[in-house]
Amino acid sequence: MNSQPFKLLGLPTLVLRNVLQFFNPIELFELSQCSKRAFSIIPLSGSKKFNLRINERSTISVNGHYFGTYNNSPLSENNLHGTRTFMESTVKAYLHSEHELVSFWDNRNVGLKAVFFHLSKVFDCAIEYARFTDKIPAAIYMSIIDLITSRQSEIKDLTIWGDGLTDEHVTEIFDNLKVTDHLEMNYQYSVPRPIPFNTKSIDIWNSSWITMEHLKSMNKCTVIQLYRSTLTDQDITLFLNNWKSGKFPNLQYLFIKSSFISKTFTAFGLPSLTGNQSHEKTILGIEREIYRGVDVRRDDGIAAKVRFDDKEGVLQILVL
């Protein structure tokens, strides 16, 4: 067949759909940039079944294909292969590999929002993760959340972290979005309020606002990790008794670090550390480890290792 320009968009719809099904998300994105009409045909490829993620380090991915956003720099000038348009913004960009397209922005956070909004339009698919390892301005963070909640009521994985977020923002998020698999919070409530902690795994990096009532409401969780906690000996003893009696039936791993636990605290009156053995177990895809744990059984016979490190103020439970 000769190499004359081919009228791709003139093909019958069913044929066009079959052709598009051979493309990966980067190729579909590149095609969408050709014209408005090209943009409009992308959902024919079945892209509604794709999943869109905001990953760590402000990288967006669609089915394992990455759309990186970076700040403009002299270095970026060397590799530029053209421009791409995201929403109303046309910026420098290039194909870093067949799996990654990189774009450069005066403000990376603005870029993250524009790329995310744009891709959600191109692929019209569910948003699975919204993970943030960088603190982004609350206005941008909340506009991303608003877009997600306008499209769906659940998300698998969410990080709550924004510069300037308020208690009202965070409550609004919990009111509108159910986090099913993993919740990570870098936000610290100024006035603690009841939160629906019904996620499989919870990491709270500053949990000074977490009360015993909050901890009790995590009774469906598989993994709980609380850093900078203010829970006391009395709270921890109450929690341990609840856990032992079976009130946290799904809990596989717990980590609480609190400087409010006294040096003399002991779990169930047992010695804090024994032997020098470590135990590991992969839980929800991540390897968890406990070192020098004490053997404890729940009332239903389930065996676990419990460790309290009085120097660090860390309590750990690993269900075996």
Place this chain on the structure above:
Amino acid sequence: MTSPASSSEVKYLIESSEGNTFDVSGAALRQSNTFNAMFLNIGADGPIPFTDYNEATLKKVFEYCEHSVNEENYSGPKHQDDLSKWDLNFFNEMDQKMFIDVINASNFLDIERLTSYCCERIARMLRGKNTQEMIKVITLPTAEELEAKQKVEEKKAAAAKKVAEKAAETAEKTETLEELPVQQLVQTTRNKLTRKYLSFSNE
């Protein structure tokens, strides 16, 4: 041909846009889901009108079907690297116009294997390219062309309706057959189609 042992020996007459007719084996024609849906069990009273496509295109499409009669049932897209020498020659010897005509006809006749191979061939022209490179490969349609495309699709739908009407008309003529047991019905249909083919051959 006298009484055929199997339906694969049954021949059907196909009519092209020029009004020309040529025959195609039942086995080849059965790769078309459009044919299966409309004619397989009831037969065709006269040539089957695929008059939206010219003779050269239809012959090319059925050349492919005749060739793949003995291949396994279609089970999803096959990578171009897995195509046989015959398949590659088949695609390579077409110019772009013929290729597009073949895709359109294959799509209308719903021949999954051929349509899928054609689509992967098109995808290959674009895969791994960036936007600027893609724009060089594809011609972006004007508003007038988009309007024309819509009209063509409407025309195709009307043609499909016409073929369906023809099938319904044939079905009416065989209404008494419906009361027969299935096996007897199939044999009766085969005999009828054979007689029909012989009568065409004698004309």
